[in-house]
Amino acid sequence: MTDYEVDRALGYSPCVCGVINGTWHSDCYRGKTQGQIDAGLRRAYAAARRHLKSRAADAASAAMDRAATPKGGA
Numbered sequence: 366m367t368d369y370e371v372d373r374a375l376g377y378s379p380c381v382c383g384v385i386n387g388t389w390h391s392d393c394y395r396g397k398t399q400g401q402i403d404a405g406l407r408r409a410y411a412a413a414r415r416h417l418k419s420r421a422a423d424a425a426s427a428a429m430d431r432a433a434t435p436k437g438g439a
Contacts, residue, residue, distance in 0.1 A: 371413045381405035383412040 372378050379385055381402055382393040394402060
């Protein structure tokens with residue numbers, strides 16, 4: 366999954382700190398060199414990929430549970 370695909374799946378770009386909460390934190394960027402920001406973004410995107418993989422697994426598990434649940438009253 367590319368960074369662009371991660372951004373699209375989340376609906377936003379992750380913060381350099383790696384917290385997946387839908388917002389950037391200006392304090393996370395303040396006083397950092399471009400190299401530090403780039404390294405932080407690599408880690409943030411890795412964390413976002415793990416988050417998306419977990420979210421997809423949870424959705425698949427829920428779908429299988431719904432499919433296994435009998436419908437109707439008997």
